[in-house]
Amino acid sequence: MNEFLEMGGYAAFVWPAYGLSAGVLVVIAWLSIRDLKNTQNTFEKLSGEKEKSK
Amino acid sequence: MADLHRFANPTRFLKLAGIIQPWALAVFLLSITVGLYMAFFTAPADYQQGESARIMYVHVPAAWMAMFCYTVMAVASAVSLIWKHPLADVSARATAPIGAAFTFLSLATGSLWGKPMWGTWWVWDARLTSVLVLLFLYIGYMALQGAFDDRVRAAKASAILALVGFVNVPIIKFSVDWWNTLHQPASVIKMGGSSIHPSMLWPLLIMAIAFKAYYVWVLMVRMRQELVANKVRILRLKQVHGG
Numbered sequence: 652m653n654e655f656l657e658m659g660g661y662a663a664f665v666w667p668a669y670g671l672s673a674g675v676l677v678v679i680a681w682l683s684i685r686d687l688k689n690t691q692n693t694f695e696k697l698s699g700e701k702e703k704s705k
Numbered sequence: 706m707a708d709l710h711r712f713a714n715p716t717r718f719l720k721l722a723g724i725i726q727p728w729a730l731a732v733f734l735l736s737i738t739v740g741l742y743m744a745f746f747t748a749p750a751d752y753q754q755g756e757s758a759r760i761m762y763v764h765v766p767a768a769w770m771a772m773f774c775y776t777v778m779a780v781a782s783a784v785s786l787i788w789k790h791p792l793a794d795v796s797a798r799a800t801a802p803i804g805a806a807f808t809f810l811s812l813a814t815g816s817l818w819g820k821p822m823w824g825t826w827w828v829w830d831a832r833l834t835s836v837l838v839l840l841f842l843y844i845g846y847m848a849l850q851g852a853f854d855d856r857v858r859a860a861k862a863s864a865i866l867a868l869v870g871f872v873n874v875p876i877i878k879f880s881v882d883w884w885n886t887l888h889q890p891a892s893v894i895k896m897g898g899s900s901i902h903p904s905m906l907w908p909l910l911i912m913a914i915a916f917k918a919y920y921v922w923v924l925m926v927r928m929r930q931e932l933v934a935n936k937v938r939i940l941r942l943k944q945v946h947g948g
Contacts, residue, residue, distance in 0.1 A: 655745075659756035664821050668760045668814040672767065676919060679806050683923050687930040694933050697940045 715932050718792055726925040733918035740915050743908035760818040761905075765893070766913040768811035770920060771839060772874055774804025778846070779871040782864035792928075794860040797867060798850055799927035803920055805843035812836060823887055831880040832888035835873060842870040856938075 658665040744762035751758035778797045785793035815833070816826045827833065846863050853859035881890040892900045899906060 658759070659750060661755060661757040661821055664757055664817045665759055668763055668817040671813055671817075672763045672810050675806050675810055679803060680919075680923055680926075683926045683930065687926050687933070690930050690933045690937060694937050694940070697937060697944075 715792070715935075719929065719932065722925045722929055726922060729918050729922035729925065733915055733922055736911050736915035736918060740908055740911035743911060748905050748908045754822055757818060757821050758905075760814055762908050762912045764811060764814040764818060765909055766916045767807045767814060768836070769913055770807035770916045771804060771811050771836065772877060773917070774800050774807060774920065775839060775842070775867075775871070775874055778804060778867050779874075782867040785860055786864045786868070794864070795928055795931045796924070797864065798860075799924055799931055800920075801843055801847050801850070803923055803927075805840060805847065807916070807920075808836065808840045808843060812840065819887075828887050830886045830888055831884040832877065832886045835877045835880050838873055839870075839877060842866070842873060846870070 656662060656666075740762065744759055748759070748762070750756045778800045781793045781797035781800070784790050785797060812833070815836075819828075820826050846866055849863040849866055850859050853862065880886060881888055893906065893909065901909070
């Protein structure tokens with residue numbers, strides 16, 4: 652297991668490369684989903700108000 | 706044209722997106738699991754570069770996606786300019802941040818590979834420099850999209866930028882042939898067949914599928930968000946005008 656984590660002495664380069672990639676992909680996906688939910692909520696609120704004012 | 710405009714109907718598109726999105730997520734999760742397993746356990750270490758060569762399985766697919774996303778953005782921009790297809794601008798806008806993220810990742814993972822192999826984090830080599838220009842093009846595109854209050858003008862200006870900037874994509878691809886670069890030349894897609902061993906090629910291709918599926922998944926989320934945001938804008942305008 653330790654041998655695997657050491658990556659033949661390149662651990663300091665291999666793991667950051669994978670960690671950074673995972674981090675960036677997760678953040679972009681999370682932000683996109685959060686934006687969609689926020690916008691959907693705003694839309695429902697606005698269309699709700701419109702219904703009431705009728 | 707009639708066929709093209711059938712898909713311009715956001716309701717039709719939203720229905721299609723609802724079907725595509727979970728499938729894209731499933732393909733992504735499956736291929737990233739298999740791809741990572743192969744990248745770390747079945748692929749051999751390189752006989753010269755040792756274990757550091759495993760960086761290739763994120764670096765190369767990220768770089769492919771950087772160019773692929775820009776190409777999608779340029780084609781969508783052309784469709785948006787010529788046919789004023791409403792979904793074209795939406796898809797280009799939604800693609801830009803994903804493409805920028807992949808471009809950043811290809812530069813960062815390349816740097817992490819370059820340090821132990823070339824002895825430097827960065828060189829002003831034709832390949833590296835042209836990819837850095839690509840990152841700036843993405844950033845410029847996103848800035849321009851946000852710089853106008855009028856969405857039609859924003860779409861037009863940024864589409865022109867995307868098209869002019871497309872000249873950089875073949876420059877990136879052929880930079881390793883046209884100039885003496887520190888970066889290695891193409892080995893997967895080239896005349897006379899791939900020069901990479903299947904034990905390394907397969908994990909690379911599966912990781913590439915994973916990144917592509919990720920792109921499709923996030924693209925669907927972002928396009929849906931853009932379309933709902935359009936509706937919100939229309940509702941607000943109606944409120945202002947007492948409609």
